[in-house]
Amino acid sequence: MNNILLLTDFTIKSENAHDYALKLFKGQKCNFHLLSVQKFWEYTMDDLMVANPQDDINTALLGDNKASLKETKEQLIKKTLKEDFNFHTLVDYDVFTTAINDAVDSYNIDLIVCGTNGKSDIMESIFSSHTLRIIRNTECPLLAIPEGFKFVNPTNIEYLLDYDDLFDPCGKEPFIRLVKSCQSTIHVMRLNYGFIIESIDYEKEQEAIIKYFHGTPVLYETHIDQEPIAVIEESITRLAIQMQVLSAHKETFMERVFSNSHLSKIVNSAVVPILVLRTCHQ
Secondary structure, eight states, X not given: OEEEEEEOOSSHHHHHHHHHHHHHTTTSOEEEEEEEEEOGGGOOHHHHHTSOTTSOHHHHHHHHHHHHHHHHHHHHHHHTTTSOEEEEEEEEESOHHHHHHHHHHHTTOSEEEEEEOOOOOTTHHHXXXXXXXXXXXXXSOEEEEETTOOOXXXXXXXXXXXXXXXXXXXXXXXHHHHHHHHTOEEEXXXXXXXXXXXXXXXXHHHHHHHHHTTTSOEEEEEEESSOHHHHHXXXXXXXXXXXXXXXXXXXXXXXXXXXXXXXXXXXXXXSSOEEEEEOSOO
16 A cells, blocks of 8 residues: 655646656555645734634634645546545645654655746755755655656656765665556666765676666666766656656755755756655665
């Protein structure tokens, strides 16, 4: 049983992410939990003043979201009548990532799914987009779907290994289930640009990846001292990539400010879905 958290803000972006997830998990038994997070600071005293005096604060703050979630749930049920899917609705008013972490813990979530439209603002490194906030503040795998990207079975998956990411089988279970289900070919992009954490034996790393994904075609490329985003953009077209996979760990505020990781650039420049795995060494 897959327990999947579908984030929604009732926009076309999130609806598209939901559709992608439903098609990706077609034929599998899944519990989908629809979560809407209402930022509590968006409400003012005026909002409470115009509410029905017989309503409690919870109803006054969340009533509209609950109604919208119910409608979204009904639409998803109609789309998937032949599937073994269950849908549940969750609504919360809290700090965005706190609400997500609470849902992950309460419902044993295996995967978070969200829509993304990227963010290139200069202040992203500090405040970050919603997608990056989830990556940096949760420990659950995340599947981010770019706005407007329509589902296609990911038979060509690009596995990105940045300079600070050494292959480790730990935490790769969602990845191996994905490639088996979709009968994918894995295209490993070993990126080593900028700072080198430790020397990498590329031949041994390639052998370890092939062994772990036994039975799955694995192609391994090394790109040393080449600008990562340029390499990624070129390879997506050349290899007809339909999904990217990378590993990430939670970051503190200071780590984010001073880190030279390419995580932000990769996520914000994404044109295909990205599966973000969690490292076992947070």
